Amino acid sequence: MSEPARVAIVGGGISGLSAAYFLERDAAAHGQSMQIDLFEAAPRLGGKIHSAQHDDLLLELGAESFLSRKTPAIDLCKEMGIDEKLRGTRSENRKTFVWHDDRLHQLPKGLSGFVPGNMNSLFSTSLLSLRGKLRVAADYIIPASKQSGDESLAQFMTRRLGKQAYQRLVQPLLCGIYAGDGDQLSLQATYPELRKLEQASGSLIRGLKLRQQRSQQTGEKPLPPFVTLPNGMSDLIQAVADKLASTNIHLNTGVQDCQKQMDGWAVSLNTDEGSHAASVYDTVLMSCPAYVTSSLLENSNPALASQLNEIPHVSTATVNLWYAAESFPHALDGYGFVIPSHEQRGLTAVTWTSSKHFDRAPDHWRLIRGYLGRAGAEIDDQMSDEELVSIVLRELKRTMGISEKPAGTRIQRWPKGSPQYTLGHCDKLQNIDKTVAQLPGLFLCGASYRGVGIPDCIREAGSAAEAVFHYLESET
Numbered sequence: 001m002s003e004p005a006r007v008a009i010v011g012g013g014i015s016g017l018s019a020a021y022f023l024e025r026d027a028a029a030h031g032q033s034m035q036i037d038l039f040e041a042a043p044r045l046g047g048k049i050h051s052a053q054h055d056d057l058l059l060e061l062g063a064e065s066f067l068s069r070k071t072p073a074i075d076l077c078k079e080m081g082i083d084e085k086l087r088g089t090r091s092e093n094r095k096t097f098v099w100h101d102d103r104l105h106q107l108p109k110g111l112s113g114f115v116p117g118n119m120n121s122l123f124s125t126s127l128l129s130l131r132g133k134l135r136v137a138a139d140y141i142i143p144a145s146k147q148s149g150d151e152s153l154a155q156f157m158t159r160r161l162g163k164q165a166y167q168r169l170v171q172p173l174l175c176g177i178y179a180g181d182g183d184q185l186s187l188q189a190t191y192p193e194l195r196k197l198e199q200a201s202g203s204l205i206r207g208l209k210l211r212q213q214r215s216q217q218t219g220e221k222p223l224p225p226f227v228t229l230p231n232g233m234s235d236l237i238q239a240v241a242d243k244l245a246s247t248n249i250h251l252n253t254g255v256q257d258c259q260k261q262m263d264g265w266a267v268s269l270n271t272d273e274g275s276h277a278a279s280v281y282d283t284v285l286m287s288c289p290a291y292v293t294s295s296l297l298e299n300s301n302p303a304l305a306s307q308l309n310e311i312p313h314v315s316t317a318t319v320n321l322w323y324a325a326e327s328f329p330h331a332l333d334g335y336g337f338v339i340p341s342h343e344q345r346g347l348t349a350v351t352w353t354s355s356k357h358f359d360r361a362p363d364h365w366r367l368i369r370g371y372l373g374r375a376g377a378e379i380d381d382q383m384s385d386e387e388l389v390s391i392v393l394r395e396l397k398r399t400m401g402i403s404e405k406p407a408g409t410r411i412q413r414w415p416k417g418s419p420q421y422t423l424g425h426c427d428k429l430q431n432i433d434k435t436v437a438q439l440p441g442l443f444l445c446g447a448s449y450r451g452v453g454i455p456d457c458i459r460e461a462g463s464a465a466e467a468v469f470h471y472l473e474s475e476t
């Protein structure tokens with residue numbers, strides 16, 4: 001009997017875990033045996049997905065929900081048998097605000113991504129001037145650009161919807177997703193479908209309407225746009241981990257080096273007990289952030305290490321705060337608000353969690369969450385917890401009139417937590433792919449490359465697992 005193929009997966013976030021699941025599933029379907037070791041440096045699985053119970057509150061320290069329109073996460077939930085538990089946000093409170101001109105303005109309803117789909121709502125918002133609204137509507141008649149090649153999100157959205165809509169509407173939302181700078185972010189790497197819509201329909205608004213009509217014609221009852229799980233996003237992590245039948249999960253086990261050898265990849269580890277002699281694997285799947293993969297390959301493949309290091313990552317933090325409902329001065333009648341970066345406030349967004357999500361806080365609490373840090377205004381390691389909380393409290397007072405002290409806070413830092421797909425990102429990926437192709441047995445996936453959202457990470461983990469599987473098949 002031949003030896004089972006040996007696979008090392010580096011990182012136990014959603015990318016690494018789902019890759020392990022897809023590999024096990026495919027191996028079982030083909031009657032192949034594999035030994036999979038998944039190494040996670042932290043004492044827990046999940047990476048940027050981290051739900052924490054605090055008494056009767058459920059705090060999301062990282063991701064809070066995912067987009068249902070991108071199907072890989074929904075499909076994975078189905079395979080895990082947890083899709084029936086998925087819940088949308090609280091529709092009775094579906095309103096989001098933008099801080100502009102010293103007050104909160106409601107975002108127009110019917111936004112799809114960043115594009116207003118409901119003209120009545122667009123014309124009734126106080127966020128844009130009449131001129132700004134007419135400029136958005138001009139998207140219907142402005143011809144598609146004939147230029148090929150990449151452009152920044154700021155350039156593209158300004159070209160289609162005007163400067164005002166970009167600054168007051170698109171940019172703050174964008175910052176909430178990428179913690180990024182629209183002048184630097186690449187359209188091709190972040191929202192290539194918007195360029196395709198422009199090309200196909202000559203207008204973003206018309207293109208999105210057509211897409212919505214087509215999806216309505218399928219007759220399927222659409223899921224709410226964003227969904228989550230009753231015990232938080234970590235439910236997904238737990239479900240995938242529980243489903244793994246043969247993967248050995250090694251927590252508190254950081255990979256410290258990877259070297260290509262004649263007979264495979266030598267992976268050396270670092271645990272509480274110190275460094276360990278390297279074990280050899282047929283393949284290594286790196287699902288950790290690109291800058292970590294870079295450091296692991298620095299000794300053996302400096303060229304690849306430096307290509308990986310070209311992908312910037314920005315440090316951010318979240319601060320959960322909770323208040324007794326009885327003395328809370330604000331109605332929290334919505335999902336929260338975003339703050340345009342030109343306001344230079346330190347805070348980028350606030351989610352009114354207890355109004356946005358079910359199952360997060362019982363009625364006697366009001367739970368909110370502040371987001372800090374973005375490209376150009378990152379969270380500095382030197383900033384103390386007190387400083388982070390005081391920025392949030394200062395901004396809550398200014399924007400929402402809350403001067404009460406919270407009953408509790410929970411700070412979570414995400415050092416280099418947000419990958420930035422800046423202009424040229426797709427070229428960087430091409431170069432990385434070329435170099436990786438010359439290193440048989442090495443595979444990459446994770447949020448640094450082809451999508452930061454949870455569904456994108458799962459899709460890419462699926463592709464990487466498939467590539468690992470085919471590689472191993474071709475080797476036997």
Ligand SMILES: Cc1cc2nc3c(=O)[nH]c(=O)nc-3n(C[C@H](O)[C@H](O)[C@H](O)COP(=O)(O)OP(=O)(O)OC[C@H]3O[C@@H](n4cnc5c(N)ncnc54)[C@H](O)[C@@H]3O)c2cc1C
Nearest residue numbers: 011013014015041047048063064065254255446447453454
């Ligand atoms: C604050 C915040 C909010 C977000 N909100 C949402 C949201 O609502 N919806 C959404 O779709 N997306 C959201 N995202 C993005 C999404 O959560 C992430 O892109 C995704 O979870 C990344 O998964 P990953 O497995 O690729 O990487 P990670 O989650 O970063 O996992 C990588 C893992 O590798 C481990 N690791 C690192 N170095 C080593 C080493 N040397 N050896 C072994 N292990 C190592 C890390 O400890 C980590 O567990 C959010 C991100 C952040 C930071």
